[in-house]
Amino acid sequence: MMRSLAWLALLAASPLLAAEPATAPQLPYTLPATMEHHRFFVQAQAPDGQVLRLFTDTGGGMNLTTRGADKLGLAYDKDGNIGSPQEPVFGTTTWPTYAGPWIPPPKSADVQLAIMPAPAWMHDGMLGTAWFGDRTWEWDYRAGTLRLLPDGALPQADPAHVVKLGFQADADGRHTTHFPRIPARIDGEDLQFLFDTGATFRLDEAAAARLGDASVRQRAGNFITHEVMQRWRERHPDWPYVDKGDGPMAMIQVPAVEVGGYTTGPAWFSVRPDAAFHEYMAQWMDQPVDGALGGETFGGFRITVDYPSATAVFER
Numbered sequence: 001m002m003r004s005l006a007w008l009a010l011l012a013a014s015p016l017l018a019a020e021p022a023t024a025p026q027l028p029y030t031l032p033a034t035m036e037h038h039r040f041f042v043q044a045q046a047p048d049g050q051v052l053r054l055f056t057d058t059g060g061g062m063n064l065t066t067r068g069a070d071k072l073g074l075a076y077d078k079d080g081n082i083g084s085p086q087e088p089v090f091g092t093t094t095w096p097t098y099a100g101p102w103i104p105p106p107k108s109a110d111v112q113l114a115i116m117p118a119p120a121w122m123h124d125g126m127l128g129t130a131w132f133g134d135r136t137w138e139w140d141y142r143a144g145t146l147r148l149l150p151d152g153a154l155p156q157a158d159p160a161h162v163v164k165l166g167f168q169a170d171a172d173g174r175h176t177t178h179f180p181r182i183p184a185r186i187d188g189e190d191l192q193f194l195f196d197t198g199a200t201f202r203l204d205e206a207a208a209a210r211l212g213d214a215s216v217r218q219r220a221g222n223f224i225t226h227e228v229m230q231r232w233r234e235r236h237p238d239w240p241y242v243d244k245g246d247g248p249m250a251m252i253q254v255p256a257v258e259v260g261g262y263t264t265g266p267a268w269f270s271v272r273p274d275a276a277f278h279e280y281m282a283q284w285m286d287q288p289v290d291g292a293l294g295g296e297t298f299g300g301f302r303i304t305v306d307y308p309s310a311t312a313v314f315e316r
Contacts, residue, residue, distance in 0.1 A: 057198025207245025220295025260314025
């Protein structure tokens with residue numbers, strides 16, 4: 001759950017690149033993005049024509065990896081870690097200037113991108129909560145498209161498929177963070193989750209084969225606390241279970257998830273320590289959550305989220 005949240009505490013900035021930005025189009029706008037194993041990646045273009053592959057994650061931070069910074073020609077100090085030993089940061093930058101297809105900048109001009117080491121899974125950078133916040137987005141998992149919509153442009157839907165999300169807010173109701181909480185029901189129990197389009201399983205070969213394809217080692221996932229997984233195991237010892245598959249983490253398959261007024265599934269969940277959600281993520285959410293729902297659950301839907309009104313619409 002440490003996915004690049006170091007940006008929350010960073011203030012320093014590097015200057016913008018000098019190239020002319022791509023022109024902002026009329027909305028709705030389909031981003032230059034691909035969906036791979038139910039996760040979305042934006043293809044951004046550096047002024048010299050190099051392509052950056054940016055991972056999008058409604059539960060993550062804002063960063064460029066050193067590989068992405070190199071493509072953009074940004075300076076950073078590999079010996080000057082301003083982050084932590086677990087999450088080193090070599091500098092920060094404001095929103096870069098991208099050529100080619102338009103990549104919407106964050107609504108807030110104050111957003112900083114941490115420059116971090118480049119693990120393979122993160123590619124050239126991450127577009128996280130500060131990028132999604134204060135806007136209206138559509139993830140179409142059926143078509144594999146990611147669209148930015150005009151503010152408040154939610155589709156007409158039966159009220160059963162309209163979901164009220166939770167956001168941490170101040171006394172005046174203004175969102176202080178952009179981590180969405182979404183309710184779901186599993187095994188007759190109402191649970192609260194982080195709406196987490198970037199939730200990712202990193203599987204060993206045996207677990208990847210168990211989930212359907214031994215060659216796909218990274219794919220969209222869901223997470224659940226140890227406490228809840230233990231209840232599921234005690235009640236349903238017949239549910240498919242992997243003792244160690246997502247790195248060192250155990251995994252369990254639930255037969256059904258009720259979300260957005262629909263029932264979907266089966267769906268795999270990887271266990272996480274209770275404190276990862278009840279304490280760590282709770283710092284940035286309106287209440288503690290029991291895990292995270294990602295593309296492993298959302299794969300059959302088109303989901304539209306209006307952040308300002310804290311509303312999601314599910315279509316299937």
